[in-house]
Amino acid sequence: xxxxxxxxxxxxxxxxxxxxxxxxxxxxxxxxxxxxxxxxxxxxxxxxxxxxxxxxxxxxxxxxxxxxxxxxxxxxxxxxxxxxxxxxxxxxxxxxxxxxxxxxxxxxxxxxxxxxxxxxxxxxxxxxxxxxxxxxxxxxxxxxxxxxxxxxxxxxxxxxxxxxxxxxxxxxxxxxxxxxxxxxxxxxxxxxxxxxxxxxxxxxxxxxxxx
Amino acid sequence: xxxxxxxxxxxxxxxxxxxxxxxxxxxxxxxxxxxxxxxxxxxxxxxxxxxxxxxxxxxxxxxxxxxxxxxxxxxxxxxxxxxxxxxxxxxxxxxxxxxxxxxxxxxxxxxxxxxxxxxxxxxxxxxxxxxxxxxxxxxxxxxxxxxxxxxxxxxxxxxxxxxxxxxxxxxxxxxxxxxxxxxxxxxxxxxxxxxxxxxxxxxxxxxxxxx
DNA sequence: TGGCATTCGTAGCAGCCGCTACAATAATCG
DNA sequence: CGATTATTGTAGCGGCTGCTACGAATGCCA
Numbered sequence: 001x002x003x004x005x006x007x008x009x010x011x012x013x014x015x016x017x018x019x020x021x022x023x024x025x026x027x028x029x030x031x032x033x034x035x036x037x038x039x040x041x042x043x044x045x046x047x048x049x050x051x052x053x054x055x056x057x058x059x060x061x062x063x064x065x066x067x068x069x070x071x072x073x074x075x076x077x078x079x080x081x082x083x084x085x086x087x088x089x090x091x092x093x094x095x096x097x098x099x100x101x102x103x104x105x106x107x108x109x110x111x112x113x114x115x116x117x118x119x120x121x122x123x124x125x126x127x128x129x130x131x132x133x134x135x136x137x138x139x140x141x142x143x144x145x146x147x148x149x150x151x152x153x154x155x156x157x158x159x160x161x162x163x164x165x166x167x168x169x170x171x172x173x174x175x176x177x178x179x180x181x182x183x184x185x186x187x188x189x190x191x192x193x194x195x196x197x198x199x200x201x202x203x204x205x206x207x208x209x210x211x
Numbered sequence: 212x213x214x215x216x217x218x219x220x221x222x223x224x225x226x227x228x229x230x231x232x233x234x235x236x237x238x239x240x241x242x243x244x245x246x247x248x249x250x251x252x253x254x255x256x257x258x259x260x261x262x263x264x265x266x267x268x269x270x271x272x273x274x275x276x277x278x279x280x281x282x283x284x285x286x287x288x289x290x291x292x293x294x295x296x297x298x299x300x301x302x303x304x305x306x307x308x309x310x311x312x313x314x315x316x317x318x319x320x321x322x323x324x325x326x327x328x329x330x331x332x333x334x335x336x337x338x339x340x341x342x343x344x345x346x347x348x349x350x351x352x353x354x355x356x357x358x359x360x361x362x363x364x365x366x367x368x369x370x371x372x373x374x375x376x377x378x379x380x381x382x383x384x385x386x387x388x389x390x391x392x393x394x395x396x397x398x399x400x401x402x403x404x405x406x407x408x409x410x411x412x413x414x415x416x417x418x419x420x421x422x
Numbered sequence: 423t424g425g426c427a428t429t430c431g432t433a434g435c436a437g438c439c440g441c442t443a444c445a446a447t448a449a450t451c452g
Numbered sequence: 453c454g455a456t457t458a459t460t461g462t463a464g465c466g467g468c469t470g471c472t473a474c475g476a477a478t479g480c481c482a
Contacts, residue, residue: 005449005450005457005458006449006450006451006456006457006458007448007449007450007456007457007458007459008447008448008449008450008457008458008459008460009448009449009458009459010458010459010460011459011460027331028330028331029327029328029330029331030327031240031242031243031327031328031330032242032329032330032331034438034439034440035439035440035441036438036439036440044460045460045461045462046440046441046442047441047442047443047459047460047461047462048459048460048461050440050441050442051458051459051460052459055440055441056440056441112386113326113327114327115324115327115386115389115390116240116241116242116324116325116326116327116328116389117240117242117327117328118243119239119240119242119243120238120239120240120243130390133386133387133390134390158399158403160399161399161400161402161403162403164387164392164396164399164400164403165380165383165399165400165403165404167383167387168379168380168382168383168384168386168387168400168404169376169379169380169383170383171379171382171383171386171387172376172378172379172380172381172382172383173379175323175326175344175379175382176344176348176375176378176379176382178326178327179326179341179344179345181375185375188369188371188372188375188376189372189375189376189379191372192369192372192373192375192376192407193376193379193407195406195407195409196403196404196406196407198406216427216428216479216480217426217427217428217479217480217481218426218427218428218429218478218479218480219427219428219429219430219477219478219479219480220428220429220478220479220480221428221429221430222429222430222478245468245469245470246469246470246471247468247469247470255430256430256431256432257470257471257472258429258430258431258432258471258472258473259429259430259431261470261471261472262428262429262430263429266470266471267470267471
């Protein structure tokens with residue numbers, strides 16, 4: 001695989017092109033985005049796009065992976081690394097609120113928002129999106145399971161239900177961000193949802209419960 | 212407006228046609244659904260469809276209204292009528308779980324699922340969907356406000372945040388239903404989310420606060 | 423019975439879709 | 453220098469999109 005091949009060199013930066021394509025898919029949606037729009041945004045012609053990325057589906061899948069690693073890998077990692085469950089969840093959800101409502105970038109989540117925009121017969125793209133959505137639930141579940149084992153949650157907590165619910169909250173935050181909700185609103189959703197976490201029976205700080 | 216006009220009578224039932232169109236939009240999504248598909252499902256030709264409904268947008272908007280009144284009007288009304296907040300919320304969310312995961316009907320919510328499938332330049336359809344989504348949040352807010360006044364919630368509860376969060380949970384339930392989550396999973400989400408509601412401070416069983 | 427009003431099926435419009443054939447261009451190789 | 457190899461822009465393919473012109477069919481009303 002020669003880094004510098006023999007033929008005529010490519011006249012555009014493939015990574016920047018991928019970034020541009022991501023922006024188009026993000027703002028317009030997978031379905032509504034057209035190859036012509038993608039080409040215009042990148043500044044190339046259709047044959048160059050197809051030579052570099054294959055076809056529209058493959059380009060979207062590559063943009064999708066770029067999206068995940070660029071925007072979400074770090075928050076998920078931080079959730080896994082944080083020792084305290086509640087602090088970790090709060091930080092993750094606040095980071096999500098920032099991403100979903102950023103003004104530097106289209107609002108809402110590429111993965112959540114395109115669940116409806118992709119025609120039910122293009123299996124590959126649909127499956128890729130579904131798998132990413134299920135991965136979110138699995139990541140929450142893993143973290144909650146650990147919290148259960150470490151005493152951050154009571155041992156009988158329904159961690160699967162909690163994981164599914166936080167995944168639902170995340171999806172809802174994406175939808176409301178797309179509808180124009182500002183970052184503060186998303187943060188209030190994040191904070192409110194944290195109240196779902198059941199408290200561990202206190203080891204017994206001598207019963208002075210009064211506020 | 213004569214119920215029995217003068218010209219040749221219509222050869223199909225307009226209401227049944229609307230129901231069929233709703234099913235197509237529901238399963239395929241607004242964007243991916245084509246006029247040809249709609250015609251095939253109804254059993255008519257394009258000119259009949261355009262004569263009866265106007266165009267694709269108008270047909271969708273009418274199907275949307277039919278959807279809301281048929282499936283959601285009653286649960287929302289029940290939420291408003293139920294005296295006890297928690298019982299009302301639980302019943303509403305369980306009803307939602309049943310609708311969203313029903314096997315008689317496509318999974319997921321027409322309003323939530325089509326947020327991404329409609330091209331950003333067809334303003335009318337997009338606005339109609341957004342307004343319905345915001346109406347959900349407003350309905351939750353109204354019910355929570357009332358609960359606050361009636362003592363079902365503490366007076367300092369952040370009802371706006373709670374309303375937005377329940378709306379988010381509902382949107383997430385729709386997404387997960389579309390991804391194949393069974394009714395039981397959605398019900399566990401519903402139950403888990405109810406834990407967000409803050410408990411009212413007990414009216415004062417003389418200060419024996421220690422649990 | 424003969425208008426008249428409305429809907430019907432056939433057939434096809436212009437326009438956009440994803441995608442590609444083709445020849446010219448620009449680089450590395452011997 | 454050719455020869456080779458890859459990318460470029462032009463131009464356009466077949467197919468599907470939402471939508472409609474048209475004349476035949478079918479009902480009410482006078």
